[in-house]
Amino acid sequence: MAKTILEVQDLKKHFTHRKGLFSAVKAEQQSIPAVDGVSFYLKENETVGLVGESGCGKTTIGRTILRLEKPTSGKIIFDGKDITTLSTDELRGLRGKMQMIFQDLDAALNPKMRIREILTEAIEVHHRIAEGSTEKRIAELLEMVNLKKSKLSNFPHELSGGEKRRVGIARVLSVGAQFIVADEPTSALDVSIQAQVVNLLRDLQQQLKLSFLFISHDLRVVELMSHKVAVMYLGKVVEMGMAERIARAAHHPYTHILWSSLTEKQSKEVSRKAVSVQAGRWGVFDFERPVSGCRFAPRCPVYEARGRPEVCTDPANEPELREVGDGHRVACHFPL
Amino acid sequence: MKSYTQISGEIGEFSDLPFWKKADRIDLAYVSYGLLVVTLVVLSYLLGAFNLLPFDPQDLDLELMMAGPFTGKHLLGTDFMGRDMLSRLIVGIQAYFLPGLLAIFIALLFGTILGVLAGYRGGRFETGITYFTNLVDSFPRLVLILLVIAAFKPDIWYIMLVVGITNIPAVASLVKGKILFLKQKNFIEADIALGVPTRIIILKHILWHNCRSILIIQATLGMAEAILMETSLSYLGFGVQEPTPSWGNMVQAGSNYFMKGQFWPSTAPALAILFTILGFHLLGDGLNNILEGKRNK
Amino acid sequence: MTAPLLKIEDLRTYFYSKSKQAFIRSVDGVSLEVGKGETLGIVGESGSGKSITAMSVMGLVSSGPGVITGKIGFKSETVQKNLLQDLEDYVTLTRTDGRIMAVQKDQDGWREVSERRMAKIRGKEISMIFQNPKQSMNPFETVGSQIAEAVRLHTDHKEEKAAKEKAIEWLDRVKIDSPRLRYDNYPYGLSGGMCQRAMIAMALSCEPQLLIADEPTTGLDATIQSKIADLLAELKSELGITTVLISHDISIISRLSDTVAVMYGGTVVETGPVKDILSRTAERKHPYTSALLTSIPSAENVKEKGHLQAIEGDVLDTINIPAGCRFYGRCSQVTDKVRERCEQQEPELREISSGHKARCWLYFD
Numbered sequence: 001m002a003k004t005i006l007e008v009q010d011l012k013k014h015f016t017h018r019k020g021l022f023s024a025v026k027a028e029q030q031s032i033p034a035v036d037g038v039s040f041y042l043k044e045n046e047t048v049g050l051v052g053e054s055g056c057g058k059t060t061i062g063r064t065i066l067r068l069e070k071p072t073s074g075k076i077i078f079d080g081k082d083i084t085t086l087s088t089d090e091l092r093g094l095r096g097k098m099q100m101i102f103q104d105l106d107a108a109l110n111p112k113m114r115i116r117e118i119l120t121e122a123i124e125v126h127h128r129i130a131e132g133s134t135e136k137r138i139a140e141l142l143e144m145v146n147l148k149k150s151k152l153s154n155f156p157h158e159l160s161g162g163e164k165r166r167v168g169i170a171r172v173l174s175v176g177a178q179f180i181v182a183d184e185p186t187s188a189l190d191v192s193i194q195a196q197v198v199n200l201l202r203d204l205q206q207q208l209k210l211s212f213l214f215i216s217h218d219l220r221v222v223e224l225m226s227h228k229v230a231v232m233y234l235g236k237v238v239e240m241g242m243a244e245r246i247a248r249a250a251h252h253p254y255t256h257i258l259w260s261s262l263t264e265k266q267s268k269e270v271s272r273k274a275v276s277v278q279a280g281r282w283g284v285f286d287f288e289r290p291v292s293g294c295r296f297a298p299r300c301p302v303y304e305a306r307g308r309p310e311v312c313t314d315p316a317n318e319p320e321l322r323e324v325g326d327g328h329r330v331a332c333h334f335p336l
Numbered sequence: 337m338k339s340y341t342q343i344s345g346e347i348g349e350f351s352d353l354p355f356w357k358k359a360d361r362i363d364l365a366y367v368s369y370g371l372l373v374v375t376l377v378v379l380s381y382l383l384g385a386f387n388l389l390p391f392d393p394q395d396l397d398l399e400l401m402m403a404g405p406f407t408g409k410h411l412l413g414t415d416f417m418g419r420d421m422l423s424r425l426i427v428g429i430q431a432y433f434l435p436g437l438l439a440i441f442i443a444l445l446f447g448t449i450l451g452v453l454a455g456y457r458g459g460r461f462e463t464g465i466t467y468f469t470n471l472v473d474s475f476p477r478l479v480l481i482l483l484v485i486a487a488f489k490p491d492i493w494y495i496m497l498v499v500g501i502t503n504i505p506a507v508a509s510l511v512k513g514k515i516l517f518l519k520q521k522n523f524i525e526a527d528i529a530l531g532v533p534t535r536i537i538i539l540k541h542i543l544w545h546n547c548r549s550i551l552i553i554q555a556t557l558g559m560a561e562a563i564l565m566e567t568s569l570s571y572l573g574f575g576v577q578e579p580t581p582s583w584g585n586m587v588q589a590g591s592n593y594f595m596k597g598q599f600w601p602s603t604a605p606a607l608a609i610l611f612t613i614l615g616f617h618l619l620g621d622g623l624n625n626i627l628e629g630k631r632n633k
Numbered sequence: 634m635t636a637p638l639l640k641i642e643d644l645r646t647y648f649y650s651k652s653k654q655a656f657i658r659s660v661d662g663v664s665l666e667v668g669k670g671e672t673l674g675i676v677g678e679s680g681s682g683k684s685i686t687a688m689s690v691m692g693l694v695s696s697g698p699g700v701i702t703g704k705i706g707f708k709s710e711t712v713q714k715n716l717l718q719d720l721e722d723y724v725t726l727t728r729t730d731g732r733i734m735a736v737q738k739d740q741d742g743w744r745e746v747s748e749r750r751m752a753k754i755r756g757k758e759i760s761m762i763f764q765n766p767k768q769s770m771n772p773f774e775t776v777g778s779q780i781a782e783a784v785r786l787h788t789d790h791k792e793e794k795a796a797k798e799k800a801i802e803w804l805d806r807v808k809i810d811s812p813r814l815r816y817d818n819y820p821y822g823l824s825g826g827m828c829q830r831a832m833i834a835m836a837l838s839c840e841p842q843l844l845i846a847d848e849p850t851t852g853l854d855a856t857i858q859s860k861i862a863d864l865l866a867e868l869k870s871e872l873g874i875t876t877v878l879i880s881h882d883i884s885i886i887s888r889l890s891d892t893v894a895v896m897y898g899g900t901v902v903e904t905g906p907v908k909d910i911l912s913r914t915a916e917r918k919h920p921y922t923s924a925l926l927t928s929i930p931s932a933e934n935v936k937e938k939g940h941l942q943a944i945e946g947d948v949l950d951t952i953n954i955p956a957g958c959r960f961y962g963r964c965s966q967v968t969d970k971v972r973e974r975c976e977q978q979e980p981e982l983r984e985i986s987s988g989h990k991a992r993c994w995l996y997f998d
Contacts, residue, residue, distance in 0.1 A: 053854035068525060068529060088534075091531075092531045093531075095529065095530060095531025100529045107521070107522035107526045108523060110527075110545055110546075111521070113545060122530055125532055160948065161679075162947055171526075171530065191678055191929065193948065195928035195941040198941055199940060199941050220930045221930045224941070257856055258856060261856045261858065261860075337725075337737045337739050338737070339736070340737075341654075341736075342655050342735065343655065350952045351653065352652050352653060
């Protein structure tokens with residue numbers, strides 16, 4: 001049985017937003033819950049995919065787990081150690097084990113440093129190694145991410161998108177990380193390059209026994225990369241389970257809409273399966289946050305179809321994640 | 337007709353040209369002129385410091401007063417007391433060189449520290465620093481200098497101290513702006529995630545790699561400002577006092593004879609001021625365009 | 634195929650890289666046709682020149698040498714002309730071995746003539762939807778009044794009231810909930826998908842002959858994307874408007890287009906009916922197109938090999954264009970028979986079956 005490398009318990013992250021003209025003096029604050037009570041765990045050499053539309057808080061989760069943001073409440077247990085309240089200095093040691101691939105291709109790359117310097121620095125941050133072996137390690141990393149050696153003397157702006165991504169991955173690997181948060185690693189890339197990166201990440205996972213938290217809005221990539229998938233809506237996980245089950249046999253109406261939008265976009269003859277999964281009258285919704293109850297209710301076709309049952313908007317009765325078999329959990333009063 | 341030409345005929349191979357080939361010719365001209373001025377200033381400072389002058393700047397030659405340029409051995413002529421102009425101009429640099437460097441040093445050092453605090457830490461620091469810079473900016477500099485002179489004594493070091501302090505906000509806001517811009521690019525956050533120690537992020541990644549060009553540019557502009565401040569105060573009689581030569585008091589001394597048609601003794605130092613300040617400004621401007629790529633964007 | 638409404642021939646739009654002192658050949662000999670009432674989908678990766686082609690048609694390229702040569706034939710009931718007519722007088726090209734090595738262009742003269750001509754065409758005859766709807770709308774004016782203004786400018790509804798009614802009608806038509814209320818919304822008050830709908834309403838309200846949609850769904854959420862695609866499909870069948878749809882998303886192109894052009898490295902490598910090109914079963918295809926189709930992450934593509942079939946190498950950089958086929962460096966279908974030709978000589982776009990053209994040596998034996 002693989003051991004659990006990461007466990008997140010009821011994680012909350014609320015952003016405060018200062019309001020008004022005299023904000024500096026008078027602390028009148030508005031709180032925006034970006035992540036609102038999320039729990040999950042990640043086993044060694046496993047990938048958990050996190051999907052959801054923009055603004056649902058998936059990136060914030062990744063950043064909070066790596067403690068780039070301070071969690072508002074909840075617990076993050078990494079490798080058997082509670083890291084929720086560690087100080088910046090204590091965290092620094094852990095950074096060698098947990099890393100992040102940023103969505104922004106340029107993120108890992110100081111524009112004024114050559115690739116060789118960038119990699120050398122990354123290698124030397126956590127490990128003191130003899131001078132000659134840095135070169136050897138760089139060559140090893142380049143081999144791993146399949147990057148030409150001639151690129152070492154280039155500046156980041158001279159690289160193409162795919163090459164920048166490879167350097168970013170090499171940098172993350174150079175510290176010897178075992179757990180990696182990959183935040184939309186393919187979204188900034190061209191179609192033909194995306195496949196290369198997906199393949200690379202899959203290969204690396206097998207070779208190095210990595211664990212990924214894979215964040216993406218691209219459902220196909222997530223399905224392909226992940227063992228388990230968690231679907232987020234407005235700061236909460238609404239459904240969680242094995243990737244195939246989420247993709248083929250979703251129980252939450254939102255998941256269903258998300259996946260069917262993929263096939264609908266493609267199919268010429270608009271064939272909608274069940275009437276129950278028709279989007280609302282116009283099919284256009286804003287992210288509106290309901291005052292109470294299930295947060296998906298205002299967009300929910302099932303809620304509409306069932307004649308707006310009261311339980312869905314009951315403030316005391318927000319649906320919790322419930323097991324529906326095989327580790328598949330869903331937060332809905334009327335699962336499909 | 338605008339014309340665009342592909343330089344090499346080879347199919348395929350194109351890579352970035354080195355920066356001096358990419359730069360506009362006019363910027364290169366600015367920078368070379370600026371560097372020439374800097375070299376002359378530094379050289380003159382050293383000549384003055386080691387007393388390697390054609391004449392003693394205090395030596396009166398009563399036979400030869402108010403001589404024009406190229407009179408006898410006096411390359412730039414003499415002033416109203418028959419003192420050699422060239423030597424006095426060279427020694428005049430002593431008046432502002434080291435104090436000017438002090439002003440630059442103060443402005444850059446504290447400006448950078450405040451800028452980093454405001455940009456990197458943000459929050460309360462930023463608010464506090466903004467108030468401080470607004471306070472300093474809202475005080476007329478000349479009034480402040482006169483106050484200091486009145487309180488202490490008309491000394492160039494005090495004046496340059498004030499010039500340096502009043503320049504802190506400008507540097508701080510530049511550094512802060514640069515850091516906020518870099519933060520948008522996310523690589524600072526990536527460094528934090530990688531576990532790079534904060535001092536290395538700030539000193540190496542932010543200041544050394546990304547702020548050094550704006551600091552160099554600020555230094556050249558700061559020098560120009562220091563010279564201007566010194567000369568105008570010396571002209572008004574608050575700066576360097578006769579008989580110690582300074583370009584400002586030389587203009588002042590010569591101006592008494594200006595109306596009588598003998599304009600050379602004040603024109604020579606005035607031209608020196610003009611060309612030197614122009615040099616520092618053009619250097620800053622040219623470097624800004626080349627290193628920061630302002631013109632191309 | 635019906636008579637073409639838009640016929641682009643050998644269009645070239647270059648930019649100039651000062652730091653490399655070389656041309657960025659963004660659009661390098663593009664020829665395309667769109668029949669009346671049809672939808673042409675242009676697929677390509679970033680840097681393939683698909684957006685620049687659209688901008689060139691609209692006369693919106695403003696920096697660098699810009700458009701330097703080619704023909705853009707536009708034939709509607711009211712306008713029948715080459716949009717680049719007489720403009721070649723403002724450009725002198727110097728060629729070596731058929732490649733353009735130097736360009737002299739009187740930018741101001743060109744712009745003056747082009748602007749005078751395009752002012753009558755933009756909006757009224759051809760209108761365009763951009764990728765960033767929020768940035769393409771005036772943030773200080775309400776959505777409705779922007780549409781009403783377009784209506785008054787380009788159609789017969791000159792009166793303010795009539796224009797407003799028309800604008801509301803359009804908002805309703807693009808399925809914006811409670812259009813009368815939304816009329817008074819500012820762009821920032823609308824969500825991304827809603828804003829894109831408003832943008833579509835604005836583009837269509839001028840009743841143009843040709844609609845150019847540049848990445849209309851990119852950057853929107855998956856659920857919204859499919860809704861926008863639904864809307865475009867519906868509008869297409871209702872209005873029968875001629876559309877050029879530009880996207881890197883093959884699924885949306887294959888759903889909405891009749892004909893497809895695949896662009897790579899500044900040129901069209903393949904064009905033809907959508908079923909011949911974008912269906913996974915069709916046999917004769919340009920190697921780039923087939924590689925692109927198999928590299929899309931989808932369950933079918935993975936199951937076959939347990940791995941994605943990726944295209945090796947990098948997207949062509951349009952400064953360093955090779956002498957031979959632009960795709961040669963990444964092509965996996967090169968045979969020994971054609972290798973030499975692929976490397977040295979660029980293939981032409983030639984018909985390989987009826988209506989289906991490809992730029993590949995494999996098919997010309």
